[in-house]
Amino acid sequence: MSLLSDTVVHARQLTKRFGEFTAVDGIDFSISRGEFFGFLGPNGAGKTSTMRMVACMSPRSGGELVVRGMDPAHDGPEIRAGIGLVPQEDALDTELTVLDNLLLYGRYFGLPRKVVRERSLALLTFAQLEDRAGAKVDALSGGMRRRLVIARALISRPDLVILDEPTTGLDPQARHLVWERLYQLKQQGVTLILTTHYMDEAEQLCDRLVVMDRGQIAAEGAPRALIAKYSSREVLELRLEETDRARALAVLREHAERVEVLTDRLCCYGEDGDQLLELVQHTGIHPQGVLVRRGSLEDVFLRLTGRSLVD
């Protein structure tokens, strides 16, 4: 029990089956209080199914699951009372105003009208929507809607916030605004769980994450540690003429730590990307496209599964 004392979510051999199909295939993970924990993986990896089980919205098919110290199979309402969910779909009521959406949602948690009202106004400020309180949801931009959904998830003052693909479909500026708010929540000590197929999002936000693929966990760790373990400090991406490929590969295989051959490019892993590039250019090859960058979670995923994260 002392092991679990600071554990908000504890899963052992957690499984979800839909008929013959196994969406989540016996995964183990633990999430500590105050942690920002990520599930990274492509669409169909089992992230959302895992999320729904943790949020006590979907029964598990097998394994153990403890959320906020309780068993979702018996204590669903009690557990959900302390969880804020930001679903993939906005799930906002477009016939109502921004403020009404918050008021209505707060009432599900049995909060008195006055309390809900006070919190709603404070949350609108948090979400930078204070001047939109009376606007119809229809009139909001995608980024504003997402921030409203996040604000709504906070109405019950949850100690665990679950975000399912929170920035999918948002432009870069809107994403950054969402990230900023999430970071603020983390600093207040809220435990956050994030699913995403954006590696930069996982890298920037998560303290720790699991890489999911085909219902299983392929790796677990802090973003930088995973990158150090499965990638390299730098990555050289080369786009080459078909005729230059073999020659370049010969050089690179000799000097790079590792080379991944993708349909449109080569990814070469090493300490110094520019140095690798020089070696290639020395042989008289002129690449059509060159990018030297730091190793990322994308590379981790590629290494672990042989596939890229976003196709």
Place this chain on the structure above:
Amino acid sequence: MADVFTVAPVLTPRPGALSWRALRFWCFRWSRTWRSTLAGNVVYPLVYLAAIGIGLGHLVNHHLAAEHGAGTIGGVSYLAFVTPGILAASMMQIAVHEATYPVMGAMRWDYAYLGQLASPLRIGDIVIGHLGFIGVRALFASSFFLIVAAGFGALSSPEAMCGVPIAVVVALAFGAPVAAFAVTRDNDSAFSSIQRLGVVPLFLFSGCFFPISELPAVLRVLAMGTPLYQGVVLERACSLGTLGAPGNLAHAAYLVVMAGGGFAIARHTYRRRLGR
């Protein structure tokens, strides 16, 4: 294990409190959008009452007086005859509408059910909340209708007030099974068939506008078996003050069983759909 967590204390809600929160959601939402429901719930039934009960009723009464020497059906004016029929039929229409498109909407358009599912509410509360709201709508619509009908002099007994709870039961008898079906649909294409093949024939041939004794024998038996007929008979008994007549208990039992059975099926289909 709960004691090792310093979570905010969660007060265990009283029984029924969670269902009440779901019902309150629909009522609150209605308080913001009720204007768009006026036409179907208030105006149409009254237009029927005026056009058929009073307009057509005038002709019918004349015709009956010329043919049979008395301008009445079973001793009452056509207006008094048709008013409870329109009331029962309106409850069916309101319930079927509310149990189709808004259920689809809550499921896949604005995801209201998803929001409820992420809150402390359980699936059973979600079902009770939405069906309960259909009952609330019937309560308001039937009360208003009966007040106006009384103003027209269409009601001949104080028992007519019992028409309100019966209207609620009629609405639930239709709303519960239809919602149970609607939640299983992936799109709204089946809903117009429910209207065409279910609501419209029932509306015309369940004794709302003429006594089913006018129908050929085969159709008469069929009509007597329809759920709307039970509602029409009961509403008519209320407005004429004959609620105590034998057989009414059976009509009521029919509707209660349909509402209860519909609720049980809805709980099952909602679980399969929402709790996957």
